[in-house]
Amino acid sequence: MSKLEEILALVRSINADEFQEQITYGDSLDDVHTELLYLSKKIESKKNRTNVIIDQISECYSGDFFSFLPISDAQDELDVFCMGFNTYIEELKEVMVSKSLLETINIKLVEEKERSEHLAKARDQFLSSMSHEIRTPLNGILVFTDLLLNNASLDSEGKKQLDYIKMSGDILLVIINDILDLAKIESGEITLFVKPFDLSKLTQLIHDTFLDKIEKKRIDFKISIDKKVPTILNGDSIRVSQILFNLISNAIKFTDVRGKIRLKIKFEDEEDDFYLIKIIIQDSGIGIPTDKLETIFNPFTQVSDNNARRYGGTGLGLTIIKKIIAIMNGKIRVKSKIDVGTKFTVTLPFAKSDYYLSGSELYIEKSKPIIEVDESKRIKVLLAEDNRINQILVQKVLSKFNLECITVANGKLAVQAVIEGDFDIVLMDIMMPIMDGYEASTAIRNLEDNTKKNIPIIALSAVVTGAVVEICNSVGINRYVSKPFEPEELYRIIIELVHE
Known part of the structure; x- marks a missing residue:
């Protein structure tokens, strides 16, 4: 057997074992050339596929767990490896999806909890606003009716x-x-x-x-x-x-x-x-x-x-x-x-x-002690109220009891009036522009002048949600009176706090 025939037999043996292919059947140099070209292309293709597989497996370490390896038409050992790897990826994917689903459910639960808390807060704000908007005009109707009845x-x-x-x-x-x-x-x-x-x-x-x-x-x-x-x-x-x-x-x-x-x-x-x-x-x-x-x-x-x-x-x-x-x-x-x-x-x-x-x-109900009022000193009341009708109303009610009443339209002006003026008590609305009643009461309680910082404060508000009294106490407000109010009850509380 010539050298050419031995080379041709060897190449044909490699192609047959490796790729189950025999390209030529003659004994010429052209046959050797054809077989070697085929072998070269197959080796180059296998090398490229191997590199792709290595790259995709490397990406798994970077977090891309769900990339499947390519399957070729060759059905060789690389394809067998890729099919095995892909089966593993499928199982891993199911586990990861289950974990992801659990995490999604947990996130949803957290979101629902936050949504419920937000809705509860929104509900409280709505009720507070509605209470204020409805009860404020109703206060004017009822108390002015009381005044007319007298x-x-x-x-x-x-x-x-x-x-x-x-x-x-x-x-x-x-x-x-x-x-x-x-x-x-x-x-x-x-x-x-x-x-x-x-x-x-x-x-x-x-x-x-x-x-x-x-x-x-x-x-x-x-x-x-x-x-x-x-x-x-x-x-x-x-x-x-x-x-x-x-x-x-x-x-x-x-x-x-x-x-x-x-x-x-x-x-x-x-x-x-x-x-x-x-x-x-x-x-x-x-x-x-x-x-x-x-x-x-x-x-x-x-x-x-x-x-x-x-x-x-x-x-x-x-x-x-x-x-x-x-x-x-x-x-x-x-x-x-x-x-x-x-x-x-x-x-x-x-x-x-x-x-x-x-x-x-x-x-x-025990009878309340009668508080003696010093008639020689007229009690001076500061009213912080942004609603003009309620300003007029409270002034008329207090004038009936011979109390002097000065009004301001927001909490900021109330703090300024306490600092600059000489008042015996403050009637403080809660919902006001610029500075609300809570902020104004806190500012008054933080004044340096001991007499002014300890002035009695009555919250006179149409907000009636459950947390109002608790917040009033926390900012130093002495009493809470809801609108619409009873004139005699408001007068009694004013006299009681001023007396104290």
């Missing part, structure tokens, strides 16, 4: 109309409070302000409020009051008004033209400290299905969507009054029959002496 020249008809405004405003205030702080009423953390009132007069006022609707529907509406019911009862007249207002409103709403409504007030029982009074409101209205009687006290619930569209309402009224009645240690029952009518029976205890309820507990 006008001796007012005739009986004018007084009656103002009584309607006052009662409607009081009920609106209570409803606003309940809606803005429904969680508070659900937990029973509401205070019942109790003083003597005439239940008969109150009932008649509420009836007269609905007189136009009663006459328009030609409803036969009759009121009967047991002679044993005391003329004057001690209780929270506003909450009692709210209960009567809601139940009478519903009775009129769901009673057809020429229907009947009966309001009966009965003396139920007498105990050592209480009178038990039963209030019955019965109508000849559309009635409530038996299976719905248990749900009518649930929030945002009406008997049917059709009723909601036809008669309107928020679906909160019965929910709120049931909770109020429970806090007053009373009971409410309902009986109803479709197309016959509905009967609500409310039983309430009324104390024989002055008291107030906080939550569901009973407290006997």
Whole structure:
């Protein structure tokens, strides 16, 4: 065998073993050349593929775990290696995806927690803003009405109309409070302000409020009051008004033209400290299905969507009054029959002496000590208030008690007035431009002059969210009075703090 034939046989053997290929079949120099060219190209291709594999494996160490190695048509040992490596990458990918999914879930949970906290903060800010925006004008309505009611020249008809405004405003205030702080009423953390009132007069006022609707529907509406019911009862007249207002409103709403409504007030029982009074409101209205009687006290619930569209309402009224009645240690029952009518029976205890309820507990109110006022020295009050109507209102209220009142429109001016002036007490609104009440109170408490830095401060604000009192205490505010305020109560607190 010639040298040429040996070289050709060797090259053909390599190609056959390595690449399972035999390119030529002759014994010429051209055959050797062809076989060597083929071998050279195959080796060069394998070298290039090996370099690509090495580069991609190196990238795995840099964090790119999910790059698959290329598979060629050669189906050689490099391809077998690449297929094995790719299988490993698939398994690794599943593990990494699971880990990534877990991390994503954790991130989502953190985001949801932050979102919930943000929503809670936004809700508090919204309630605070809504409380301020609604209660501020309501403060003007109610307190100016009080001032007008004390006008001796007012005739009986004018007084009656103002009584309607006052009662409607009081009920609106209570409803606003309940809606803005429904969680508070659900937990029973509401205070019942109790003083003597005439239940008969109150009932008649509420009836007269609905007189136009009663006459328009030609409803036969009759009121009967047991002679044993005391003329004057001690209780929270506003909450009692709210209960009567809601139940009478519903009775009129769901009673057809020429229907009947009966309001009966009965003396139920007498105990050592209480009178038990039963209030019955019965109508000849559309009635409530038996299976719905248990749900009518649930929030945002009406008997049917059709009723909601036809008669309107928020679906909160019965929910709120049931909770109020429970806090007053009373009971409410309902009986109803479709197309016959509905009967609500409310039983309430009324104390024989002055008291107030906080939550569901009973407290006997001790008489407050009488504070002697030095008539020779007129108390000078600084009012920080940005609402012009409320400025006029507070000035009129305080002038009635012979108090001098100077007003400023924001917290910054209040601090400046305390520094430059001589005041006995500060009435501080909370939400004001430039500098709010919290910032202004903090600045006053940081003054160097001991007399000025310790001046009594009363927060007089329409913001009634739960955190307000706590924040007031933290910045050195002595007392918190919510708008709308009772003029006599504000005067008493002013005298008490100035006296101290």
